């Protein structure tokens with residue numbers, strides 16, 4: 001991950017690549033690189049950090065006349081953000097840039113290493129170029145070798161590959177990650193992973209479909225579908241609005257990120273959800289040796305993910321689990337024993353309070369693990385082990401896709417620990433993994449659902465408060481729903497355990513107290529339902545979210561029929577996110593940058 005550009009033409013190739021990468025900066029990255037093939041010679045430059053570092057490195061590099069080039073901004077998933085891990089990756093005569101994740105990279109890498117190939121990076125991407133060269137040696141035809149390579153690799157990808165022997169050809173393939181080809185009236189050809197680098201350069205674009213692959217030369221675009229049949233390239237006019245292009249047509253980044261959840265959860269699962277076991281290449285199972293308790297510590301949304309994890313860990317891994325709000329933990333002289341695994345959760349990896357608790361745990365000699373979205377962040381550097389959530393950059397201040405991927409990681413981690421502790425049978429684990437694989441399709445936002453929530457939102461713009469209620473793991477989801485709403489709508493909202501309402505808050509019930517009730521069919525349905533009935537009897541306005549119709553509700557949002565409470569969890573998560581979004585939009589608030597909030601809270 002994260003951004004790709006490519007170019008074939010006679011303009012200044014270096015400048016085109018660098019300015020294309022600049023247009024992709026909004027997607028976030030931690031390193032960048034380019035490679036240019038001109039007169040049969042590759043020139044390549046890479047740099048860690050901001051693009052200015054790459055610009056400095058290439059300042060004496062000139063490209064005049066015909067050339068082809070590829071460029072990449074990287075958001076680390078496999079391997080640290082270092083120059084060696086930055087793309088393009090080279091074999092003997094070829095180079096590649098890639099977005100996505102190659103699921104079977106470890107297997108291919110082992111085979112290639114047995115054949116004597118030396119790998120320079122820790123990335124999954126590098127296998128593509130070596131596999132291509134292996135196939136090239138066997139077939140003597142570069143396109144045939146490329147076609148075979150994309151059959152050999154499994155996973156998600158947008159790939160651009162160049163090879164010395166074909167200095168006028170750029171090979172491409174797309175599966176799961178976006179890739180566009182742009183053209184203009186001076187016969188240049190551009191590639192990019194989103195519209196923005198092409199705006200101002202191209203008049204028309206084609207959005208490649210999954211399974212598409214082919215090659216481009218100065219005079220030809222050869223496009224093939226997933227069955228290997230040649231197909232026509234259909235171009236459409238390119239819109240010239242950059243901000244709109246960055247938001248990919250969505251009104252706000254938060255909305256885009258809600259819609260992205262399906263894809264990023266697939267990324268989170270990739271290579272980790274095996275057939276009947278969970279694989280975390282990044283973990284050494286000895287991390288769990290001698291551990292009798294897991295302590296989870298975080299802030300805000302990440303804390304809600306931690307709380308959700310505590311239900312999964314105790315239920316499946318049968319390990320005692322406690323949770324801590326980081327800002328509280330750091331000042332309360334906690335007892336820390338060495339049989340405790342200390343886990344911090346953070347989207348940014350920089351939150352001051354959470355970072356401090358990690359330092360405390362390290363100082364007390366505890367083993368530590370971080371679940372984080374940003375490689376090389378302070379927490380990732382400090383903890384003994386880390387698992388990256390692979391959500392990609394999150395721009396909306398209100399966290400959505402980061403939370404979705406944190407929950408996915410925790411569910412997998414509970415199964416991973418369950419295996420170590422023998423607390424789930426192989427069949428049970430396999431059945432969980434089956435269900436996990438269904439999550440991406442359950443978080444896809446349907447037009448009907450979004451439309452329904454948009455309409456519903458107009459009835460929830462006033463009132464004296466919202467209660468989001470749920471039981472068990474739906475309680476932290478209720479907390480998260482309430483947090484989302486208050487952050488961007490500025491309306492008062494609380495999350496509450498449904499069974500606790502009658503111990504006080506029910507006194508508030510009246511028609512302008514809005515209750516958002518999470519009613520999963522597969523977890524304590526009858527219990528939660530009777531709690532909602534108590535509120536309904538006191539005339540609170542109820543919006544129920546469930547797969548079972550509920551006649552005591554004023555409004556009802558029906559989620560799809562599914563057979564596991566965690567699928568209900570993920571669907572309800574999307575509903576509460578969309579509800580907050582639509583209420584906030586109706587109130588005219590700045591959804592992406594709500595007042596008084598910052599994306600990363602690096603001060604106490």
Ligand code: F6R
Nearest residue numbers: 300301302346347348351398399
């Ligand atoms: C809520 C939100 C915050 C963060 C919190 C922790 O939408 O974004 O509550 O979750 O500030 O941030 P991280 O996860 O970066 O440590």
